[in-house]
Amino acid sequence: MTKGRYGIHGGQYLPETLMNAVLELEQAYEKYKNDPTFLEELQALYSDYANRPSMLYYAEKMTKDLGGAKIYLKREDLNHTGSHKINNVLGQVLLAKKMGKKRVIAETGAGQHGVATATVAALMDMECVVYMGKEDTERQALNVFRMELLGAKVVPVETGTKTLKDAVNEAMRVWTSRIDDTFYVLGSVMGPHPYPEMVRDFQRVIGKEVKKQMLAKEGRLPDVVMACVGGGSNAMGLFYDFIEDKEVRLIGVEAAGRGVDTEETAATISRGSLGIFHGMKSYFLQDNYGQIAPVYSISAGLDYPGIGPEHAYLHDSGRAEYVPATDDESVAAFSYLSKTEGIIPAIESAHAVAYAMKLAPTMDKDKIIVINLSGRGDKDVAAIARYMGVDLHE
């Protein structure tokens, strides 16, 4: 087996034109990942710029209302730029800077990764171009303008399903035409090695903090940690430091869209099969001829036909569980958390909340669930209003 494997998953399936770019990245990452100066600089950015550590909040009203396990929310929504995406982007753009790159490109679905990349590019004086599916630029118009305010150029991608997977295709195509000065800031634990490992390492801070905060608050580890999964970066960041703690259940919540039994779904583990795409071997939603399926979810950030290779491995080994949540359940959870705790979650994160609402009542009161609230919901307010049939006169 080749490099970057998680069981049978992962690898480096890329056009030859990109191989040296990826090998250069791999070497640079190997060099800096244990470099004390690099890690110090990153730590300073995390705390002073991104507002880390993010709080671990006891959702007392939600806990009482659901009447079961104690629920804690990991408040990644309170990070600068409003989601966990900043953790990874600070790491990658700092690395790009060390490598002498002048320009960063990124794909984005909901726009959170694009906003984070545009933000850090502004901070570090890098040119920034973000590729975003045409449909997503419409679903998330506010984030497009936000990226432009930050000085980035946003390119709407008109090919294929005009969503996240097409944005990745286009970013890869553009990268092949300009590899010398350009760094591709990939937003999730997916793609060719070293991205799944590197992005996970930059997101590990989530799980490390949860562990420390939980020990301080409760004097023990949680029984369940859970997060939404598209490509899977916030979930991987949360899970990683708990993998060896076998008593902690790891639950990833996928976007079921209109239901796992419909064609309008993005639930890769529930409905997908083994394949090789976007640089990695993993599970994908596809047909019998290996054509990648046009996936659907209300959440632009989870609207992706694959899943990161390490998640595929955690699924194979049985260490993590993956469950679906539908659009309806997630929109209900979006409203519920807003009204119950005064916290408007990202529609992506609302998928995790939706499953917690089912799970918590079935657990004893002395059990503890941690939900990763990966992002805030301001960006979704208009889309949720449309979903509920409310006319906002935008």
Place this chain on the structure above:
Amino acid sequence: MSKIAKAFQDNPKAFISFVTAGDPSLAKTKELILALEKAGSAIVEIGIPFSDPVAEGEVIQRANIRALAGGCTTDKIFDMLADLRKTSQVPIVFLTYVNPIFTYGRDKFFAKCQEVGVDGVIVPDVPFEEKGELVDYCRKYGVDLISLIAQTSDQRIQMIAKEAMGYIYLVSSLGVTGVRSNITTDIGAIVKKIREASDKPVAVGFGISTPQQAKEMAALSDGAIVGSAIVKIIEKYGDDCVGPVYEYAKEMTEAVK
């Protein structure tokens, strides 16, 4: 001697053409292959359409979309080729992505290639490091796995060339497939490096559209590969594309000689 080796022996400067299967229809693809053979194309590369062709520019992306929308599948392509083989022995090389092969089933896919007489495969998203995914099946069924070399390959050239099968596909430029007005890469220097490690023929592709470009590229190597320029003609003429493609291919074949 394999049909690919013989093609380069018979055509020291080879014109290699590409069409996407099922664009505008599989019946037309068969007619196009016959016309390309008649025009003197030494090898015909056939694209198996894929939903997400990341190495392709806009022209071939659109051809993939048209072919899939028209219901083209891997099985239907094999059927068309089996039919074609009743009248034509032109060397055929598939160009597709790894997922359609992997999901079809690698053993079944390459067995079918052998059965209908597909001589090679080009899989742009399987680099040297991952070729273990396919190479044993290729050997088992006598199908050449064509390697790509790019200007960015640099110190990888020797490693790739040494184990090359069939011919070497030299990618002329950075970026994706598509017509370019200028090719600025020092093709001669790369070909020289390849020759030091391999005696396999080298054909240059990506961006070639004019007879002049084809002539220059073939002069520096063993042949020129032309895809997007042909697909553009197919896009323009639709069902009436066979005549114009034949005329174009004839001119290109003459130019490379």
